[in-house]
Amino acid sequence: MHELSIAISLIEQIIQESAAREELRAGAIEAVHLRLGVFSGVDKDALLFSYGLACEGTPLEGSRLEIEAVPLVVHCMACDADRSPPSVWQICCPDCGTPAPDIVSGREIEVRALEIAA
Amino acid sequence: MSTRIVEVRAKVLKQNDLLAAELRRRFQLEATCVVGLVSSPGSGKTAFLEKLLAALGREHSVAALVGDLATENDAARLKRATPNVRQITTGTICHLDAQMVERALNEWQLPAPEFLFIENVGNLVCPSSYDLGEELRFVLLSATEGEDKPLKYPTIFNSSDVAVITKMDLAQAAEFDLAAARRNIQSVRPGMQTFEVSSKTGAGMREVAEYLVQRRAQLQPADHAQAALAQ
Secondary structure, rough: OOOOHHHHHHHHHHHHHHHOOHHOOEEEEEEEEEEEEEOOOHHHHHHHHHHHHHHOOOOOOOEEEEEEEEEEEEEEEEOOOOOOOOOOOOOOOOOOOOEEEEEEEEEEEEOOOOOOOO | OOOOEEEEEEOOOOOHHHHHHHHHHHHOOOOOOOOOEEEEOHHHHHHHHHHHHHHHOOOOOEEEEEOOOOHHHHHHOOOOOOOEEEEEEEEOEEEEEHHHHHHHHHHHHOOOOOEEEEEOOOOOOOOOOOOOOOOEEEEEEEEHHHHHHHHHOOOHHHHHOEEEEEEHHHHOOOOOOOHHHHHHHHHHHHOOOOEOOOOOOOHHHHHHHHHHHHHHHHHHHHHHHHHHHHO
16 A cells, blocks of 8 residues: 555645745645546545545644546547546447557546635 | 635656656666566566576676565575666565665666666555656566456556566466456557566566667667767
């Protein structure tokens, strides 16, 4: 399980962003909104569990972690369109079945926004 | 209490990705072809690497960084093939990250080899999230593990460039279905280059070594251009 390492990196990243942008320091951070790709290799529940532990003793202690799952999207060369494959173990176009090695999205581990107390 | 939402858009592993990009530039400038190895524990990474180091080492300079939670056993084994081996013991961490690789290389002070292998901790989940700056990531799957491993661990197979099926000398005894394994690899990573090897008999090792020599040759024109730019 590497979700604790991910949670620690997440908190460090937010502390860095806050240091760089004044508007993020205007109030306490109530929640962190994260985009998590289904192909990121990170488990949502394990990350939620780890986040609580990793926040202890940091400015983020007591904050919520809101995770938005980002679906896997590939580019089908045959249809010239972005499509969601049938499953994470069948990386092909759901319409025409053509193998689609180009991943458009689904690998993200990305902070989208912070919720700041006003 | 009211809150307001402030857009951020920041990658969580930005620090790792930046460091990995820096390592990749460094490897390119030094014309080192860097190969990461990932697999489940016990699928034969170290035996494969020992044979590959010996095969490539006859005509090329080679080195290996090996990651494990504990012990230096793997480094000791690989030293039978080349003296240029360094162990990274991660303690309780289940994967290598770019910082561990950078630190190990800086402490090591090894003259840039033609090929550097980075053997990750045996784990088919966690290493997939961490870029180490490698040129190629090899994922190993042994014939004794079953042909459906790629379907069960699609993320690591998809994030790898080359699949190597190991322990082919045991394939018959394990009733390993090679055609199904190849099909499953192509299902999770269309177009993936695949090799079948036996570290024990040496079968298939020459093909892997030749492939790497070719890959390194393809690196070089761009490297020289970059090296010239850097001067």
